Amino acid sequence: MSGIYIHIPFCRSKCGYCAFYSRVGAESSLKDFLVALEKEFSSRQHELISPVNTIYIGGGTPSLLPAEAIMRIAAMLEPFFSEDLKEFTIEVNPDDVSDQKIGLWKSIGVNRVSMGVQSFVDRELSIIGRRHDSSQARRAVEKLTENFSNVSLDLIFGLPSQSYESWKYSVDSALGFKPQHISAYSLTFEERTRFSHLLRAGEIAEADEDLSENMFSYLNNRLADEGYLHYEISNFALPGFHSVHNSSYWKGIPYLGLGPGASSYDGRFTRRSNPGDLKKYVGHFKAGSGTPFYTEETLGIDELQEEYILTRLRTAKGISIDEFSSAFGAEAASRLAFEALKLVSSGNIVVGDGKIRLTEAGFLVSDSVIVSLL
Numbered sequence: 246m247s248g249i250y251i252h253i254p255f256c257r258s259k260c261g262y263c264a265f266y267s268r269v270g271a272e273s274s275l276k277d278f279l280v281a282l283e284k285e286f287s288s289r290q291h292e293l294i295s296p297v298n299t300i301y302i303g304g305g306t307p308s309l310l311p312a313e314a315i316m317r318i319a320a321m322l323e324p325f326f327s328e329d330l331k332e333f334t335i336e337v338n339p340d341d342v343s344d345q346k347i348g349l350w351k352s353i354g355v356n357r358v359s360m361g362v363q364s365f366v367d368r369e370l371s372i373i374g375r376r377h378d379s380s381q382a383r384r385a386v387e388k389l390t391e392n393f394s395n396v397s398l399d400l401i402f403g404l405p406s407q408s409y410e411s412w413k414y415s416v417d418s419a420l421g422f423k424p425q426h427i428s429a430y431s432l433t434f435e436e437r438t439r440f441s442h443l444l445r446a447g448e449i450a451e452a453d454e455d456l457s458e459n460m461f462s463y464l465n466n467r468l469a470d471e472g473y474l475h476y477e478i479s480n481f482a483l484p485g486f487h488s489v490h491n492s493s494y495w496k497g498i499p500y501l502g503l504g505p506g507a508s509s510y511d512g513r514f515t516r517r518s519n520p521g522d523l524k525k526y527v528g529h530f531k532a533g534s535g536t537p538f539y540t541e542e543t544l545g546i547d548e549l550q551e552e553y554i555l556t557r558l559r560t561a562k563g564i565s566i567d568e569f570s571s572a573f574g575a576e577a578a579s580r581l582a583f584e585a586l587k588l589v590s591s592g593n594i595v596v597g598d599g600k601i602r603l604t605e606a607g608f609l610v611s612d613s614v615i616v617s618l619l
Contacts, residue, residue, distance in 0.1 A: 246296055247296070247297055248299040248300070248301065249299070249301070251282070251504055252303060253303070253307040254271070255267060255304070258374060262439075266305075266521030271523060274523060274524075282318070286503055290324075293325075296327070299490035308346065315353060316353070326354055333353075336360075339361075340377040342389060357397065358389050358396050360386070360389060360396070360399065364379075364404065364411075369404050372406060386398065386422045390423070395486055396425055398422075409460060412460045420467065426482045426488065428479055431461070472484070476492075495560050502517075505521050514544050558615050566578050567599055588618075594607050
């Protein structure tokens, strides 16, 4: 199986923490972007050598696209609307959700919606630069849960001025709607974001480590009590509702990424990445040179091993030592198991039943644990 990811590079405003490629106020380029997207898809769909079982439209802000744009993208993807397609996701913002757009998304076959709420506290939403307020978020969640049987909500903890009590309020508010999926991320200060500049200027500060740990613990315990499975570091789902598309990234399943800033993987040795530049993207396909827009990286055995460890340890299932041995050899598997055993006493990792897994405590410090195994 394989997946298709389409990156929509338009936003009405830029959130302070966001490092994903997008352009604000560039909607005048939409028609040219759609032409370029269609040309890229036509030139690259041969890379899909296995049936497509997931489509994901992300960004940016896909929900701001007008009906004619969504219908053009759907027409482009129509050859892959088959019984093999199990999950078709679109990312949306609360302030874009309306009865009309919900009807539009359903009409093209979308069966999963992922919405970036981030917080149900108005002051926090204002600080991070979200356009919606908590009442808009609530109305949007209500509409989505009435119309879709697979809804995912995004939340962020460790926000500037966020307290333990306000985080509890956001988690409890989300759970009040019983969404099928919740993604919860610890705030990171990515380079070239407004928050990274404010951090260096001393105008905001990183959340206290103990506070972040307490927030993460509350999230884990509260969601577990409500029946959610913690299947990946930042992702929780009711049984049967894990994100099939995102799981493909962690399992090494092939996917084709289209649009400026999108990446692709052939499932073996090759990664391809489109530069995050809308103007160059449009210009490249308008010129019709026939050369790829993407840059290509061939992964060696060392890079493949590192990626395997990085992605598999993100998940609750962890690393199968037998599978690792089949992929990279018995000697490499023995080395990995030996290094993992040295970390067991920390309480962050467990080794047993032929697997290496992070504990719940290990999820919180996953970066340092994983690096020690590379």
